[in-house]
Amino acid sequence: MTAADMRRVGVVGGGQMGAGIAEVCARAELDVLVCETGARAAAAARERIAVSLERAVQRGKLDRISAEASLARIAVTADLTDLEDRQLVVEAVVEDTVAKTEVFAALDKIVTDPEAILATNTSSLPVMRLGMATDRADRVVGLHFFNPVPVLPLVEVVTTLHTSPAAKHEVTDFATRILGKSVVHSTDRAGFIVNALLVPYLLSAIRMTESGFASAADVDRGMELGCAHPMGPLRLADLIGLDSVASIAESLYEEFKEPLYAPPPLLQRMVAAGLLGRKSGRGFHAYDRGGEPR
Structure with missing residues (x-):
């Protein structure tokens, strides 16, 4: 064919x-x-x-x-x-x-x-x-x-x-x-190319916010303005869906057993609470019904 x-x-x-x-x-x-x-x-x-x-x-x-x-x-x-x-x-x-x-x-x-x-x-x-x-x-x-x-x-x-x-x-x-x-x-390996590189970066941003080191807004602004990223890591995680990020992290951790792949407790709690990001209206940021940032 x-x-x-x-x-x-x-x-x-x-x-x-x-x-x-x-x-x-x-x-x-x-x-x-x-x-x-x-x-x-x-x-x-x-x-x-x-x-x-x-x-x-x-x-x-x-x-x-x-x-x-x-x-x-x-x-x-x-x-x-x-x-x-x-x-x-x-x-x-x-x-x-x-x-x-x-x-x-x-x-x-x-x-x-x-x-x-x-x-x-x-x-x-x-x-x-x-x-x-x-x-x-x-x-x-x-x-x-x-x-x-x-x-x-x-x-x-x-x-x-x-x-x-x-x-x-x-x-x-x-x-x-x-x-x-x-x-x-x-x-065929967990995360393939893109997520194997991207997800540890997203998890690192979540851990930084979880620890109180910096706010979600400042983490995102830092990467957008300091590294010319079109979207900060936490807003990107919201776009992907925090449940999806957690699921990918779990698959990566199951395969490689590397601590950098383990989903942080904050991420797990947010998923359990239904705070899934853009699709639920609230994640690390808030969104209107059309999915636009508030």
């Missing part, structure tokens, strides 16, 4: 990442089917995509005709078996090994094309474990997008010991030629 043959794309999970992946695929003129856990969640996923497309129109990044055509290419379902005819399925459910493994085991039985690629958008979990839940581990890859997916240009293509060279080539070609993304390649 070539990248040009991948016209029917499935996305499992319609949250922030899944909706973004569905949107970029639809904007690339692909037939997209998003699967969620129920009818209400599926409708919410479609609305999430519609809002993102409208935002692109308002910001002059997309014309209205293209936005409406993109939305028309997206269907939603609450039945995983509807993905049977997909040529590429991207899993984007909660960052939990058990949940993701169950999805891959089910997709292996549902997706009929033996040449179809099953991809995971995991940011840190072992791709090998997901591949081994199927009978087609050679067609399982990591396809890690970054948030917000319609804006950020990078995709990490992650291969396991079983991933075939053909599958690696096909998804790389798909991400670059069809979606217009830039690709970096990583082998």
Whole structure:
């Protein structure tokens, strides 16, 4: 199968990442089917995509005709078996090994094309474990997008010991030629490239705030103005989602047992309290309903 043959794309999970992946695929003129856990969640996923497309129109990044055509290419379902005819399925459910493994085991039985690629958008979990839940581990890859997916240009293509060279080539070609993304390649290790470098930096900023050494505002301002970073580490953690940061940190620590990867107590308490950052309206900073800083 070539990248040009991948016209029917499935996305499992319609949250922030899944909706973004569905949107970029639809904007690339692909037939997209998003699967969620129920009818209400599926409708919410479609609305999430519609809002993102409208935002692109308002910001002059997309014309209205293209936005409406993109939305028309997206269907939603609450039945995983509807993905049977997909040529590429991207899993984007909660960052939990058990949940993701169950999805891959089910997709292996549902997706009929033996040449179809099953991809995971995991940011840190072992791709090998997901591949081994199927009978087609050679067609399982990591396809890690970054948030917000319609804006950020990078995709990490992650291969396991079983991933075939053909599958690696096909998804790389798909991400670059069809979606217009830039690709970096990583082998299957916790955090891959970007998060293995980024997360210790974010955790260090959290520990600095936790200790009372500096406020969240000053930590962020220091890195923005002193190092020319477009966004400070704590505001970036809020954007990613503090639950996601904690989950990635736990995966990194489990694999490497290095103290710098361990999630700080403050981060764990904030997650337990539902203070997840931008998506919940409050993290290290406060946000309005549109996700803009207050």
